[in-house]
Amino acid sequence: MRRRETPLDPAVAAELEALEAALASDPAAEPELATLVRDVRMEAPAMSPSFRAQLDERVESGFARGSSPPREPSPRRSRRTLLGSRPLIPALGVAGCVLAALVAVLIASGRSNDNGSTAGGGVAATQAAPAERDSSGGGSGASSGSGGSTTDQAAPSLKAVPSPAAPPSNGGRHVERSTRLELTTTDVQRTADGIVRATQAAGGYVQLSQVRTADRNAGATFVLRVPTAKLDDALASLSKLGHVRAMEQSANDITGQYDSAQSRLADARAERRGLLRALGKATTAQEIASLKARIADNRSALNRLQSEFNAVRRRANYATIQVDVTGRARTQPVTPGGSWSPGDAARDALRVLEVAAGVALIGLAVLIPLAVLGTAGGLAAGALRRRRREAALNAAAEPV
């Protein structure tokens, strides 16, 4: 902000005009002032001819290096040389800013990587789970299925890659399999109908269904039971009904439970047969009554054990598929099957722009305070330098 300039006092202005006239050797100038000007000018320190010649030579040579006379090295000068010349200070400042920006960018990218790994954590868990169950269930192969764009490739791989929780082909192992599938679709009702049809086609049934067809929060949840042998076919069919966002599969070896329930059931049946045989041989009324009571107990135990065995067998024979369907606006169509569409490209480009803007914002957040500090420091240093110079002039006035 420029300060408002106060006008010159008329008397001062008049005297300054007179001085200018004397300086210009105006004949009309005040004689005393003209004499003073002449005398002061005659007192002007003059260059020595040798120095003038030397300086002329240096100017003509453009102050080429080596043309300057040797100087006495003063401690101050050597310190300045060591510290570097003044133009280096801004350069150091800029270098510091660039370094800080780099650090900020690295931190930002590190954070985004962290976020990425966090977001992918579910995916990793999803993929890790089958591996863990592989070890317990004896399944083989690796499953695909993840969140984000990588899930686009989950569906095509379903048929190609064998399921990790495939039932054992031999050895009498019994494996309970369950799968969780997340689908996104623009038409929830149509997808829900397709799920039911696919389940029935696989010989399974719908254990639970919830369908919300409201404009907002449209979605559906299904719990399906399909024969374990048809699980892969059913998953392949279901995956075609929408965009697979995530798929999680698990396998649980229940051979122990199965065999235990089966043997307990066999024991109960054997006991029943024994009791019936004993009843046929009983002669006394008391003995008959006692055997009938034991047979009644055995019947109830047999029923319970049969139910338990049926439940375990159903778990082994029927896989559970939980399907979560999420409705999506039609403005963002996604090609089913996971191919990379122009819409995906646009979303990726937008994401890149978002990340770039974020990095730029973080960079600015670092650089702006640094720039403000640098400017303030520069201004303060300039003011200090000016003040020191003026102080040097004041010091020159002080008597020794």
Added chain:
Amino acid sequence: MNLPLRRSSSVEQTLTMAIEQQPAPAAASFEALYRASAEAVFAYVASLLRDRSAAEEVTAAAFERAFRKRRSFDPRRGTQRAWLFGIARNAALDELRRRKRAAALTDEPLADEPAAESEAEAAERRATVRAALAGLDPRDRELIALKFHAGLGNAEIGAVLGVSANNAGTRVHRALTRLREACHAPS
């Protein structure tokens, strides 16, 4: 430099205008500035430092600094002479700070011994002026040097000192008054 912009009607005119609008070559311009200002810069620096050898060194350093920075000269911020004297001032003040001996050298004779004058009165008058200048405050001496030796206008002095033209004029007037008083003071 605000030259009127006119629509060119021929190639020749276009070339002429281009030459007119081109600043003079920096080296030639600097040499002209040096020729015109070398003595004044030395006188100014010597008035500040009161030390001939230091003044020579600082004058040379100031011109070298000006030569190296000649492309950074901005005509909107003042004349070339004001810019040059600003550089010389900074160099001289830096030298003062460095050496801290300006006061000790106050008595060193700067000017050559006055030529033998036939008029005793003139010699006496100049001795009075010399003594008055030596007794002035360095700031006043600086202003006298800028005004009398360098011949700068008030606006140029303002640019050198970092003050307004009117402020510079007021300071010059004050310094002149003190010089006159010192000249008329009984010795």
